[in-house]
Structures are given as C-alpha cells and as structure tokens.
Amino acid sequence: MHDNALAVESESLCLRSLDDLNRFRKQIMDKRDPDQPEIVVCHGTGCLANGSAEVSEAIRSALEASGIDAKVFPGIKTTGCQGFCSHGPLVVIRPQGIFYQNVKPKDAKEIIEKTIVQGDIVKRLLYKNPTDGKKILHEQDIPFYKRQTRVVLHNIGKIDPTDICDTIASGGYQALAKALTTMTPEQVVTEIEISGLRGRGGAGFPTGRKWRSALNAIEKKGRPVYVVVNGDEGDPGAFMDRTIMEGDPHAVLEGLILGAYALGANKGYLYVRAEYPLAIKHLTIAMEQARAYGLLGDNILNSGFSFDARINRGAGAFVCGESTALFTSIEGNPGNPRPKYVRSVEEGLWGRPTVLNNVETWANIPLIVNKGGDWYAAIGVPHSTGTKVFSLVGKVNNVGLVEVPMGVPLSTIVEDIGGGVPGGAPFKAVQTGGPSGGCIPYELKDTPVDFDSLTKAGSMMGSGAMIVMDNRDCVVDVGRYFLRFLEEESCGKCMPCRLGLSRMREILDNFSEGKGSEKDIEDLLSLSKAIQDSALCALGSSAPNPVLTTLNYFKDEYLAHVTRQKCPAGVCKNLITYQIDPDVCTGCTACAKQCPVSCIAGEKKKPHAIDTSLCIRCGICMDTCKFNAVNVI
Amino acid sequence: MITFTINDQKVTAGKGWTVLETAREYGIEIPTLCHHPAVKPSGACRLCMVELKDGDWSKLVASCIYPVAEGINIYTETPRVHNVRRWILEMLLASCPASPEISALAEAHGVISTRFKIHDPSQNCMICGLCQRICEEVVGLSAIAVVDRGVHKKVGSPFMRPTDVCVACGCCLTVCPTGAMQNIFDTVRGEPKMPLTQLAM
Missing domain, CATH: 3.10.20.740 (Ubiquitin-like (UB roll))
Known part of the structure; x- marks a missing residue:
C-alpha cells in the first residue's frame, strides 16, 4: 500500500485526463525497482481458508527478523486467488516465479533464509508433477498454468486487489480513459459487437446485441437506463465470479463504467452474494478508491460523463441470480422472477431499460475496448469468441480455476490441465453448467467447450462450473443432489417448479432404494418435459437438465437401479453390500477399529468379515483399508 | 385491433x-x-x-x-399443452387432496388419479397467491404474505406473525379457489380490532 501513500501526499488525487492517468502510472512505475524481489502470497478465499493469512504474517515477521540489506528488501504482496486452490496456501517469489505450494507458517523462515537471502530453493515446497514425479520450480512450467490462456484473469495473482495503484500500474483504467477521450459511446458498442462476446452468466446471449437492443429501447422510452453486475454466483462448485471480484475488482468496475458510458447510464448496481464477504469488501474498497481518483462519480476524468454505482448484497437465494428476480430483489421485494414476456433491456430495474451482465462479462469489456473487438474475436472459435473461466472441481487432481480459449476439447481441461481423476482412471462424466446444465460422458470428451457444442450435447455452458465425476459417482444420486438443491432454492412461485422438482426427486429417491419401474423412467421424462415447457423462469425450465442428460447417457445405470436393484457406482446405500475379500485382507484390523457399529470381526493377521445384517453401509471400512480389500457388491 | x-x-x-x-x-x-x-x-x-x-x-x-x-x-389443445396440464393437475391432486375443486378440475381434464405420495391429506391450499394479491392490490393492506421459498413456501402473514393489519374484509376468502383461506385466515389475523361476528351484522 506504500504507493497509495505517495498519491495521498499530493493535494488532490483526482485524475483529470488520460495524460493525468498516464503520468500517475509512470510515477508509480518509477518508484518501483524491477529487480526487487516480491513475495506473493495468495489471499484468495480458498487459500485464506487454508491459513494463508497466517503464512503472510509469518513471512512478514521472518523478513523483519532476518535483517536483510534494505536495498534488496523484498516486498510482500497479497493477491486474489491464483487458481491452484487444491495446493494452497500458495507463495510465489517474483520476478523468478518460484512457486511454493502447501506453505505453512513454519516454512516462512526457511523461505526467507534460503530463497531470499541465499537464492536457494526449498525443494520440499515445490510442486510435484503427479504424472512423472518430477518437481517443478517455476509457476509458468506447471502444466496446470502452462496450458491456460489467462486473459480475464491476467491480473489476478499479480496485483494487490486492495490497491488501485497496483491496478493502474498494470494497465487498469486505460480502456476507460481511451473510451472517454477518443471514442463515442456508439463506437464502444460497435467494438463489443465486433468482439462477438457472449454473456458469461449462462445463456450466452451476445453482449453487443443486448447493448444494441437497450439503445433501441432507450430511443423509445428515454432515460434513465441502468447497468447492473450480476455477482450472485450460486451454482454448486462455481467460484469464477467470486475470484474475479476478489482478485481484480477494478476490472469489473471499469467494465461497468464503460458499459454505462456506452449506454448513457448514470447509475449502476453491483448485486453480489452476501456470502462473498471478501468480494464485497474488495469491491467496496475499489469503488472508494476509484471515486477518490476521479474514475467513478461526477465528471469522470473531466470528460463530462458522470456515473456512480452501489453494491447490493444478495438476498441469500440462488434464484436471485435470475435476471428478473435480481431486479425485484434490488427493488426491495422478495426475489421472485417476474412473469413478463418483456425483455430486461426494455423493462428491467424499476421498469426502465436495463443492461444486466455477469461479472466475467463485465471484466471482459475493458480488454475489448483496449485491444479492439477484432483482437478478441480472434481468440476462441466462431460464435464463441474469447476465453472462458471454469472452476474445476470434483474428482480431479488439480482443483482450481482455469481459463482457456473457447472451443478447447473437454479433455484438455479435465485431463491436461486438471490432471485427470486421482488414481488415473478415466473420468465418468463432467457436469457443466451447474444445476441447469448436464452431464457430459467420457465418450464425448473431445466435445469442444463452447456455447453451441455444449448445448448440442444436452448440457450448457452455464456460468462455468465443471464437476468431474468418476465411476464411484452414481448418476441417480447426482440427479437427486441437484434436485434437492433446486427444491430449496427455487422461489416456489410457479407450480411446475415448486411441485415438479420435489416430485421428480421423489421418483429418484425411489430409484435409489431400488423401487421403481421402467414406467417410472418414462414418467420422469414426461414430467421433465412438462417442467421445461411450463416453468416461469430459467431456473425451473432448466432444472430437469441434469436428470435428462444422465438418462440419455447413462440409462443402463438407471435401469440397474430399477430392474436389478443395484447401484453400479456403489453409492445408493440401500442397494449395496460391503464385503471383505479374504484373499486380499491382511488382517490389519484397521477397518474393525474404525467401524462405528462394530460389525467387522476377525482375528489379527487373518481375513476379517463384515456382518451385513448390522452394517450401516457408511463406507468407512472401504476408505480405511490400505489394501483395497473392501469391495462393494 | x-x-x-x-x-x-x-x-x-x-x-x-x-x-x-x-x-x-x-x-x-x-x-x-x-x-x-x-x-x-x-x-x-x-x-x-x-x-x-x-x-x-x-x-x-x-x-x-x-x-x-x-x-x-x-x-390451446396440443400434446405439449396436454402434457403440462396433466402433470400439474396430477401433482396438485397429491398436494391438495382435500380440495374438491381441484379434483373436479383434474377430472374435467381426464386426470382422475395421481401417482404421487400424499403427504398431508387435509391440505387444500395450492399457494396460488390470489389471497395475497387481492389483499395487496385491491384492499391495499398486505396483511397476507406468501413467505419462504421453494418447497417451504406457504401462505401466512408477513414474517408468520399474526397481524392486526387485517380488517377482516373477507376479500381473500372470496377469491380463494379452494376455500383454503378459511383455515389460514385465523393464523393471519391477530387480535381482531373488531370481532368477526360483529362485522357480519
């Protein structure tokens, strides 16, 4: 934050032109020594939960205690999520890019003494490539990062999100200054149209076309018009938007201001999940700083254009991420979707023309304005341009945040970047698009990940959550999980959604108990169709997708439940039996000690056996056994 | 035109x-x-x-x-339309088994039985929200609220606390398609400003 102090010294922080911004940027850069080492500690929510705040504190103390010569005194920087969440807390030493993972506070002293003072490497903290067992020294050589194209995330992990100077130094607000000084609002809209950018929130509506329709609506209805950020990310397993808001809040803000300039809006809203406290904090700081520097508020950069925004904390319901429910929520009403066949660009917030875009969409805008729509359109594939950020979770080695150009095959994301399923087996399916999306089976692993191809496969892009499943995940159970989630999270207003989802789940509950028939599967399909056709909003109409795609690709597994009373994945408790293979069991007694109902018996060093009449099928024995002697049949 | x-x-x-x-x-x-x-x-x-x-x-x-x-x-009468109607009515038969009105409507559309479990045989409220809307839009009071969300949605008073905002005008009772409001009415209304019997006179 020392750069901030520099600016505070001058009497007015307010930047009044593009030249002002560039002068200020140069001022920041001049103060920096490019050779000065920098210890970057990830302070994303994932790493913080793993104790990275203690790590950065320990590094700070160790640094002070070491008494290093002031001339090469390293800086400590805390950044947003660097993406490789499963290996956190992460510490990167720049400029070399030395990458330490799973760092504990007790490692701080060694890092300072060895790496900073002696220029040595702390080998045990390096990342080990699971495929060849080799340790990798530099961040950029790790396959997880190497195969990504970081466009939207380019700043995250490099800048301190609470310091606007860091953002400005890395090129932040250049697009805004460019637009305000050299472009007309019309040119901004045209540039977005050329880029081919499609909304990153789920449906993939072309952003340029949305803005154009809003302009047409404004022509008819006049102003005011509103611009809104949808930061109500709620898909299970999704954390792309959170990371962007936490790690590069100014990018979202700059995008929003650019959108406001293009549409002539003077007021905007950032609707952010209340469960994202760090995102709200960083956005609040970003807005305060932007206001102080004349980048937000009245007469931005002395251009005559005024725009301000406020943060609305989400009302705690998944359905508030639906556009019309989000508007009613901002207006102070319960977050129910509106029953209207009028588009939000014509009649949105407070009944006025409104442009609502997802966090990632807004964060793309400054890049497009800066580098041009043609540059953006050259990334990705036709009709799905640019990059997309995915959160890769589930049964995959490298859990974390991934950004790739649109159109890369699914297998590249899951296997090359994600490192595949732990243990090396092929994945069974990948759930894309959250509860509204669907499961894509292994056979379709070469499906290009773009809007149209995923829809063709029966799934959807959604906001970008990718849940990887292996052969121990049951599709009936997955369907039940998503339906249970939506039952609770639907607004409950329209009957097909409120009644239909719980009735669908009821049918699946029966399947998981081995009850049901092929007729039930037909009913499930027909009921799903009715819900798709009749629900009030997209939450309901897309809710049957996980069930429909799994029925399409894994029908045999459904049939195994209803006709043979078997759960091939070994998940549905009523349909499975645990058994110890006497030929493999070493009689180590580990499982017997862990069994909560003491139903495993046997002499030491002799094969054990499970009393199936007492077994509650918790699976602890299977997880405990080091010899894979426990099987599910 | x-x-x-x-x-x-x-x-x-x-x-x-x-x-x-x-x-x-x-x-x-x-x-x-x-x-x-x-x-x-x-x-x-x-x-x-x-x-x-x-x-x-x-x-x-x-x-x-x-x-x-x-x-x-x-x-208005296509296979897709019929499929929607059939399922909504079949689900309503199970959710509001105590409503003869819903049974009659279902029967009129050829739905005479339901495949779904009946959880509450006495239920006749389908949460159509007419009571709440008439109270808000016509009476102008909002004594009735549709609270909670998803499967937990129910009709009651705001925050589920009996309210003295209710003037016992009876509009909600009149518009309720199944008569369910008769059971809910007393839970909405708090200490009445005027007893119902007196109002009727």
Missing part, C-alpha cells in the same frame, strides 16, 4: 390484451387457477399454458400474461 388466430380460428383483440382474455372473449376454454380478473395476472399456476407456433418452431407461453400480437398462432 389486433388480429391473430387461436386454434386456427381468427380472433381480434384490443391493444394490451392477453391471449387468455381474448380466448375467454371468444368462449375458448383455457383452465386457470391463479387467475382472477380483479388482480394482475401472476403466471403462477401455469395451467393456462398454450402453444405458440410459427411454422416448425413452437414454444409454450402462459396465456394469462402473454400479450397478444398481430398474426401469432396460438393452440
């Missing part, structure tokens, strides 16, 4: 009309539960879904809120 077709029959409607209003004007039957002319349409029950067709393309729309437009083709 706006001209379009319903079931291939040419119809004309005034500006701002909905498909349902036009259909009713022409005596074309479309079932509804949450619709009432006294309040704004809410599109909650989805029983009034009709099929909008344009060549090979078609989609279902809620006729109670779908604004009429020149040249559109609406169909």
Whole structure:
C-alpha cells in the first residue's frame, strides 16, 4: 500500500485526463525497482481458508527478523486467488516465479533464509508433477498454468486487489480513459459487437446485441437506463465470479463504467452474494478508491460523463441470480422472477431499460475496448469468441480455476490441465453448467467447450462450473443432489417448479432404494418435459437438465437401479453390500477399529468379515483399508 | 385491433390484451387457477399454458400474461399443452387432496388419479397467491404474505406473525379457489380490532 501513500501526499488525487492517468502510472512505475524481489502470497478465499493469512504474517515477521540489506528488501504482496486452490496456501517469489505450494507458517523462515537471502530453493515446497514425479520450480512450467490462456484473469495473482495503484500500474483504467477521450459511446458498442462476446452468466446471449437492443429501447422510452453486475454466483462448485471480484475488482468496475458510458447510464448496481464477504469488501474498497481518483462519480476524468454505482448484497437465494428476480430483489421485494414476456433491456430495474451482465462479462469489456473487438474475436472459435473461466472441481487432481480459449476439447481441461481423476482412471462424466446444465460422458470428451457444442450435447455452458465425476459417482444420486438443491432454492412461485422438482426427486429417491419401474423412467421424462415447457423462469425450465442428460447417457445405470436393484457406482446405500475379500485382507484390523457399529470381526493377521445384517453401509471400512480389500457388491 | 388466430380460428383483440382474455372473449376454454380478473395476472399456476407456433418452431407461453400480437398462432389443445396440464393437475391432486375443486378440475381434464405420495391429506391450499394479491392490490393492506421459498413456501402473514393489519374484509376468502383461506385466515389475523361476528351484522 506504500504507493497509495505517495498519491495521498499530493493535494488532490483526482485524475483529470488520460495524460493525468498516464503520468500517475509512470510515477508509480518509477518508484518501483524491477529487480526487487516480491513475495506473493495468495489471499484468495480458498487459500485464506487454508491459513494463508497466517503464512503472510509469518513471512512478514521472518523478513523483519532476518535483517536483510534494505536495498534488496523484498516486498510482500497479497493477491486474489491464483487458481491452484487444491495446493494452497500458495507463495510465489517474483520476478523468478518460484512457486511454493502447501506453505505453512513454519516454512516462512526457511523461505526467507534460503530463497531470499541465499537464492536457494526449498525443494520440499515445490510442486510435484503427479504424472512423472518430477518437481517443478517455476509457476509458468506447471502444466496446470502452462496450458491456460489467462486473459480475464491476467491480473489476478499479480496485483494487490486492495490497491488501485497496483491496478493502474498494470494497465487498469486505460480502456476507460481511451473510451472517454477518443471514442463515442456508439463506437464502444460497435467494438463489443465486433468482439462477438457472449454473456458469461449462462445463456450466452451476445453482449453487443443486448447493448444494441437497450439503445433501441432507450430511443423509445428515454432515460434513465441502468447497468447492473450480476455477482450472485450460486451454482454448486462455481467460484469464477467470486475470484474475479476478489482478485481484480477494478476490472469489473471499469467494465461497468464503460458499459454505462456506452449506454448513457448514470447509475449502476453491483448485486453480489452476501456470502462473498471478501468480494464485497474488495469491491467496496475499489469503488472508494476509484471515486477518490476521479474514475467513478461526477465528471469522470473531466470528460463530462458522470456515473456512480452501489453494491447490493444478495438476498441469500440462488434464484436471485435470475435476471428478473435480481431486479425485484434490488427493488426491495422478495426475489421472485417476474412473469413478463418483456425483455430486461426494455423493462428491467424499476421498469426502465436495463443492461444486466455477469461479472466475467463485465471484466471482459475493458480488454475489448483496449485491444479492439477484432483482437478478441480472434481468440476462441466462431460464435464463441474469447476465453472462458471454469472452476474445476470434483474428482480431479488439480482443483482450481482455469481459463482457456473457447472451443478447447473437454479433455484438455479435465485431463491436461486438471490432471485427470486421482488414481488415473478415466473420468465418468463432467457436469457443466451447474444445476441447469448436464452431464457430459467420457465418450464425448473431445466435445469442444463452447456455447453451441455444449448445448448440442444436452448440457450448457452455464456460468462455468465443471464437476468431474468418476465411476464411484452414481448418476441417480447426482440427479437427486441437484434436485434437492433446486427444491430449496427455487422461489416456489410457479407450480411446475415448486411441485415438479420435489416430485421428480421423489421418483429418484425411489430409484435409489431400488423401487421403481421402467414406467417410472418414462414418467420422469414426461414430467421433465412438462417442467421445461411450463416453468416461469430459467431456473425451473432448466432444472430437469441434469436428470435428462444422465438418462440419455447413462440409462443402463438407471435401469440397474430399477430392474436389478443395484447401484453400479456403489453409492445408493440401500442397494449395496460391503464385503471383505479374504484373499486380499491382511488382517490389519484397521477397518474393525474404525467401524462405528462394530460389525467387522476377525482375528489379527487373518481375513476379517463384515456382518451385513448390522452394517450401516457408511463406507468407512472401504476408505480405511490400505489394501483395497473392501469391495462393494 | 389486433388480429391473430387461436386454434386456427381468427380472433381480434384490443391493444394490451392477453391471449387468455381474448380466448375467454371468444368462449375458448383455457383452465386457470391463479387467475382472477380483479388482480394482475401472476403466471403462477401455469395451467393456462398454450402453444405458440410459427411454422416448425413452437414454444409454450402462459396465456394469462402473454400479450397478444398481430398474426401469432396460438393452440390451446396440443400434446405439449396436454402434457403440462396433466402433470400439474396430477401433482396438485397429491398436494391438495382435500380440495374438491381441484379434483373436479383434474377430472374435467381426464386426470382422475395421481401417482404421487400424499403427504398431508387435509391440505387444500395450492399457494396460488390470489389471497395475497387481492389483499395487496385491491384492499391495499398486505396483511397476507406468501413467505419462504421453494418447497417451504406457504401462505401466512408477513414474517408468520399474526397481524392486526387485517380488517377482516373477507376479500381473500372470496377469491380463494379452494376455500383454503378459511383455515389460514385465523393464523393471519391477530387480535381482531373488531370481532368477526360483529362485522357480519
């Protein structure tokens, strides 16, 4: 934050032109020594939960205690999520890019003494490539990062999100200054149209076309018009938007201001999940700083254009991420979707023309304005341009945040970047698009990940959550999980959604108990169709997708439940039996000690056996056994 | 005037009309539960879904809120429409087993039994929200609220605390399609400013 102090010294922080911004940027850069080492500690929510705040504190103390010569005194920087969440807390030493993972506070002293003072490497903290067992020294050589194209995330992990100077130094607000000084609002809209950018929130509506329709609506209805950020990310397993808001809040803000300039809006809203406290904090700081520097508020950069925004904390319901429910929520009403066949660009917030875009969409805008729509359109594939950020979770080695150009095959994301399923087996399916999306089976692993191809496969892009499943995940159970989630999270207003989802789940509950028939599967399909056709909003109409795609690709597994009373994945408790293979069991007694109902018996060093009449099928024995002697049949 | 077709029959409607209003004007039957002319349409029950067709393309729309437009083709009795009606009614039979009105409506559309479990045999409220809307829009009081969300949604008073905002006008009782409000009424109303018996006199 020392750069901030520099600016505070001058009497007015307010930047009044593009030249002002560039002068200020140069001022920041001049103060920096490019050779000065920098210890970057990830302070994303994932790493913080793993104790990275203690790590950065320990590094700070160790640094002070070491008494290093002031001339090469390293800086400590805390950044947003660097993406490789499963290996956190992460510490990167720049400029070399030395990458330490799973760092504990007790490692701080060694890092300072060895790496900073002696220029040595702390080998045990390096990342080990699971495929060849080799340790990798530099961040950029790790396959997880190497195969990504970081466009939207380019700043995250490099800048301190609470310091606007860091953002400005890395090129932040250049697009805004460019637009305000050299472009007309019309040119901004045209540039977005050329880029081919499609909304990153789920449906993939072309952003340029949305803005154009809003302009047409404004022509008819006049102003005011509103611009809104949808930061109500709620898909299970999704954390792309959170990371962007936490790690590069100014990018979202700059995008929003650019959108406001293009549409002539003077007021905007950032609707952010209340469960994202760090995102709200960083956005609040970003807005305060932007206001102080004349980048937000009245007469931005002395251009005559005024725009301000406020943060609305989400009302705690998944359905508030639906556009019309989000508007009613901002207006102070319960977050129910509106029953209207009028588009939000014509009649949105407070009944006025409104442009609502997802966090990632807004964060793309400054890049497009800066580098041009043609540059953006050259990334990705036709009709799905640019990059997309995915959160890769589930049964995959490298859990974390991934950004790739649109159109890369699914297998590249899951296997090359994600490192595949732990243990090396092929994945069974990948759930894309959250509860509204669907499961894509292994056979379709070469499906290009773009809007149209995923829809063709029966799934959807959604906001970008990718849940990887292996052969121990049951599709009936997955369907039940998503339906249970939506039952609770639907607004409950329209009957097909409120009644239909719980009735669908009821049918699946029966399947998981081995009850049901092929007729039930037909009913499930027909009921799903009715819900798709009749629900009030997209939450309901897309809710049957996980069930429909799994029925399409894994029908045999459904049939195994209803006709043979078997759960091939070994998940549905009523349909499975645990058994110890006497030929493999070493009689180590580990499982017997862990069994909560003491139903495993046997002499030491002799094969054990499970009393199936007492077994509650918790699976602890299977997880405990080091010899894979426990099987599910 | 706006001209379009319903079931291939040419119809004309005034500006701002909905498909349902036009259909009713022409005596074309479309079932509804949450619709009432006294309040704004809410599109909650989805029983009034009709099929909008344009060549090979078609989609279902809620006729109670779908604004009429020149040249559109609406169909009220297609397999897709029937599938929606059948499932909604079949689910309502299980959710509101105590309502003869719903049973009769279901029967009229060929749904005489339900495949679903009945959790509460005494239930007759389907949460159409008419009570809440009439109280807010016509009476202007909002003594009734539809609280909570998803499967937990229910009709009650704001924050589920008895309210003395209620003036016992009885509008909610009148519009309730199943008579469920009679059971809920006492939980909405707190200490009455005036006893009901006195009001009736």
